[in-house]
Amino acid sequence: MREPACGNIAVRMYRGILGDCFLLRHDEAGQPRHILIDCGVLQGVEGARDRMKTIVDDIQAVTGGDLDLVVLTHEHHDHLSGFSYEKERFFGDAFDIHELWLAWTEDPNDPQAAALRQRFTRTKAALTKVVQLDALAMGDPRIGTVQALSAFIEPLPVDGPRKTTVDLLREKAGGRTTRFLEPGDVLRPERLPTLKAMVMGPPRSEQRLRKDAPSKGAGKEVYLTDLEEAFAVEDRARRELGEEPLIAELPFARPYQRPIDEARHSWTELAYEGVEQLYFAEPNVWRRIEGEWLDGAESMALKMDSDTNNTSLVLAFELPDRQVLLFPGDAQVGNWLSWADQTYPREASKEHPLPATRDDILSRVTLYKVGHHCSHNATLREFGLEKMTCPRLVAMIPVVESVARQNDWKMPFPDLLDALLQRTSGRVVTGDGDPEQERAVFADNPSDDRYPATLAHAEDGLWVELTIPYEKCRKGTG
Incomplete structure (x- = not known):
């Protein structure tokens, strides 16, 4: 008769949302403890609010309202919208958040994080204006691309000073129990000391943060949005909407500027009309440039989506027998590559005389939460999946193919x-x-002969749960 497993950790993935919402359950000294990693649904998913309400009902029932640790990987709607949809419960009396983990990019006192937020805020404002153009029936497919990608981005507060979801989470958890994590940090949740977490990303390196695609060339590698580009796109969108432009100055000095209507009736009228007729002539349609600014808007939306993903908080939870559960958020290429830039922890210590390396950690992964709904550029091959060599490996993909197909996403x-x-x-x-x-x-195909991962499904299809047993209960916290 085989010896029973020393313990186990259950990972519940909520389904049908094309978003990340994971509830981890682990016993500490006979007391059930819970970790919530993200809670969101993609904008535009049919019945999203009702589905999220049912999910939060389940989270509340399982945890009794005690969330020992909440982890927010990054600010995308499909990772955090559940907190805003159910804000009366999450930020009211229904839940207690005992500890909150965020990436260093969310630290309000971090200068590098502040610069990133400034870029993202300006880009969000520009994309919001571009999406509004669709209401004018412009019918340009590039606006459709912007609109589809905007489904991932948390909307800006419409009244400016209103608090964001991250602000509300920080207030709920309190300053003492909120941690802003750096790559190379190794720590244990206060109420789950059996688990060790290694923080693998996001990187501090600007070069790593800017690298979103695996290869060079048009459409293959995109970078963080420049403030000037976002400013220009928002200005043009405002003009198209008939709103006050952001840019009052034109590239010519005022003495050389003439309003168009005035110019039409000046002595240059004949010359102007000739140019106008030539420009709008049917054979010259391909030469027109007034819509080309939308290429910049489309590119900017792609960059905004990828760059936010690259700021994902990446956690590798180590079990007592050294199995690893990997939760990479939606980390893309630069984030993944940066995992080799440091050890875990960054320096040896009495507790960690031999810091772990990226390759060592990946070789011990037995559960992989697949990044960005299993898209093409959110799981590295050579420096990622191919290094996950443990035969016990299982994977969870938060994807709904029917929703993805509606948006032409693979x-x-x-x-x-x-x-x-x-x-x-x-x-x-x-x-x-x-x-x-x-x-x-x-x-x-059991994951292990002695202690295989086990699978359970909710009868109503709300969730699927994997339970990962571990065979050793090590003493101490090393």
Whole structure:
């Protein structure tokens, strides 16, 4: 008769939302403790608010309103909107947040973080104006791209000073129990000391933060938005909407400027009309440039989406037997590459005489939360998945293919999904998977002969849960 596992950790993924919402459950000295990692649903998903209400009902029922640790990986709607949809409960009396972990990018007293927020805020403002153009029936597909990507971005407060979701979370948790984490930090949740967390990202390096795609070339690598570009796009969108422009000055000195209407009736009228007729002539449609600024808006939306993903807080939770559960948020290329820039912790100590390396950590991953709904550029191959060599590996993908198809997104990306299925011997669960098929795969291909991961599904399809056993209960906190 085999010896029972020393303990286990349950990871519940909420389904049907194309968003990240994970509830971890672990016993500490016989007392159940809970970690909530993100809680969001993509904007525009049918029935999103009702679904999120049901999810928060379940979270409250399981935890009794005690959230021992809340982790917010990054500021995208599909990771944090649940907190705002159910703000009366999360920020009222229904829940207690005992500890809050955020990336260093959320630290209000960090100068580098403040510069990033300034860029993102200006870009959000510009994209909000561009999306409004769709109401004018401009019909340009580039506006559609901006609109689709804006579904991931948390909207700006409409009245300016209103608090963001992150502000409210910080207030709820309180300053003493809010931590802003740096790459290379190694720490333990106050109420879950059995677990050790290694902070792998986001990087401090501007070069790493700016690297969003794996290869160079047009459309392959995008960078953080310049303030000037965001300012110009918002100004043009305001003009199209008939609003007060941001840029009052033109590139010519005032003595040389003439209002168009005045110029029409001046002595240059004939010359002006000739140019006008030539410009708007049907054979010259391909030469017109008045809509080209939308290329910049489309590119900026892509950059905003990727750059926010690259600020994801990446956590590797180590179990007592050194198994690792990897939660990378939506980290993209630069974030992943930066994991090799430091050890964990950054320096050796009495508690950690041999700091862990990226390769060591990835080789011990037994549960991988797949980044960005299994998109093409949120899981590295050579320096990521191929280093996850543990035969016990299982994967969870928060994706809903029907919603992704509506937006022409390849989620899950076929090549990556194939690689995941091969690496895990098929042990992959998704946000819209067939429970019967998933259970069959886990039964036919157990993750371990002695202590396999086990699978459970809610009868109503609300969640899927993986329980990861560990076989050693180490003494101390090393």
